[in-house]
Amino acid sequence: MKKNIIDMRGLIMVEKSYFGALDDGTEIDLYKITNKSGAYVKLQTLGAGIQSLYVPDKNGVLSDVVLGFDNPQDYTDPDHGYQGLVVGRWANRIRDAKFTFNGEEYHTPINQGRWTLHSGGRFSFTPWEVEETGDDYVVFKRFSPDLEDGFGGNFTMRVKYTFTEDNTLRLEYMIMSDKDTVANPTNHSYFNLSGNDDEIIDSHYLMINADYFTETDDDQLPTGELGELKGTMMDFSTMHKIGEHINEPFRAVIDGVGYDNNYCLRKKDFTMQQAAVLEHRGSGRRLEVYTDLPGIQLYCGGWLDKNYTAGKGTNVVKYRRGAALETQFYPDTVNHQDVFPARFVKANEEFKTVTEFRFSVID
Template identity: 40%
Template sequence: MKTIMPFLRCSALALTASIAVLSAPACSAANVKSFGKLPDGREAHLYTLQNASGFRADISDFGGIVVSLYVADKNGKLADVSLGFDNAADYLLKKAPYFGALIGRYGNRIAHGKFTLDGQTYSLPLNDKPGNIPCSLHGGDVGFDKVLWTAKPATIEGNPALVLTYVSKDGEMGYPGTLTVEVTYSVTPKNELRIDYKATTDKATPVNLTNHTYFNLKGEGNGSILDHVLMMKAAKTTPVNAGLIPTGEIVPVAGTPLDFTTPHAIGERINVPNEQLKFGGGYDHNWVLDNQSGKLELVATLHEPASGRFMEVFTTEPGLQFYCGNFLDGTLVGKSGKAYGHRSGLCLETQHYPDSPNQPSFPSTILRPGETLKSTTLYRFSAK
């Protein structure tokens, strides 16, 4: 896989005790503006990456959030296809569901908020309780989605880019080791949003980094995603229990409503009687990708027929979490002033599998000193 750029950073101040954010002064660039004040008074910023055709990503240093993503339809009309808010503080709302954010130290769930590594048991915040079974979700109470990253605009291979860095201290949210993370967003002439992840540690620790953008290819706030047509190159999945924790099995999807090896509208089978769909309240599962090579390959496509917008997902990761916005309920109002109703956005989160630190048969998520985690995910947009 491609080696990403070394650390590029602005100066950073100390981690605050209140909401655990790093402070970074705005880097001098024409494509940056204020994204509002955080509760502790620090300022977040919004960076714009745009190519010559108008394809554009607006990304904040707060949470590494993809705030907006402007994509042309079959008539060339641009629309923002990423759910989110118009200021940083709203992303701290209690019900805000990780719109657009970078997720870490561990994306997805860890059963009962515990894992054992090298003979020592670690306890994590219990911040989720599906099926009345507690777990630690997306890094805990203050995950990477709620910190202010150090940001620097850059040009990589001629493409506009934003390099974000964050140092997660030993013991933060219960995780061992000081973890140094670099995430590079870049926009290419092919209307691609590329995300390159890199991490090192001074002590063995589980790491599972991902991005949690909610897509609606009609445009954010424009209704349900149930008519979007999804295909995933994934013949197997990791079934879950009532707490949405993997059982440890890896099973074929053939003959079930979780089979997207050929294109299906998301709403086509979502109400079929099925235990897995019942547990998730719809689709909220990890698919085992056919590509287990670690090379960047196409793993999924998404098509919205009315607009013609078409998205391809490429990744080096072994898993893909497809979540179809089951918990959106209309109480959150987005950038367009429209409420985000039930299933008005979907996530395709490239990842290692949930609860891997407790599942020895799953690909390991343990990063050790002297090793460097490298991972790449790319979202390519077109219209047809």
């Protein structure tokens, strides 16, 4: 069932519809924002996630450019890769599932190897409240009590999605806590700009505005050191196909997985910068990623199963079908506070960070 939310002037602000139910019976809704050109995004209450995003190609044809599922329950399986979901409180990895902050030691869930990945997934795999809607935006909200999953502070995160007339999807993360604490929110969408259900990510062109990456050990946990990108298979300082070097051996890349690495963006002052540009030459679609955070994780779905069958119709989520471009603080910054660029949540002061996905067509 669909329901149009109407403002005082009688204009359609947001279209709400029922998406489905989780195995425990929890109902999940979709909120659709459409701009005047007909492009639109659908956002789900589960994990405050992006369920679909339709933007035009060079001929004006709309196609869905994010991976995902027809069934909300499929989103709750961590092996499916957090498709389109918000990640919090702390995205990416925390070594040994612990860290010390302001003199206190905190212990977080061990949900991969001996470490924490994406804070254990609670923010991603549970429903959020819709707090507000407007002409072109939806605000999702989630409260996390003190020491939930080991993190300090009574913590409220709001995520405001705005979809503009020029096909920009703006994500504003707004956080309040009653105690100094840590935060590293991101969105985990996987982009495939082709509009073709059978095309993998290798054919896309990518540029990342970075000269360094975070060096990692055999578990892909940061060592605290930075490595130079120039001349390596990880270097995307000039645009080239993702598949050109993805299978080449390199110390920071796991054989058969390919890119799953944090790139250190050039600006470290927490102001907006262009982080990455993704292009699909056949369709003419172009995505520019802007952020005020200092890092971006490039992950091309190399851990996903090659034989998955779930997806949206025939648009299946599986190995190397999409590229995640996760804006973030560097992984495990909580254990490298003196060497990685950091900004933390101050008690009773709003913490805010912004990421924009700007879509256009290649001239």
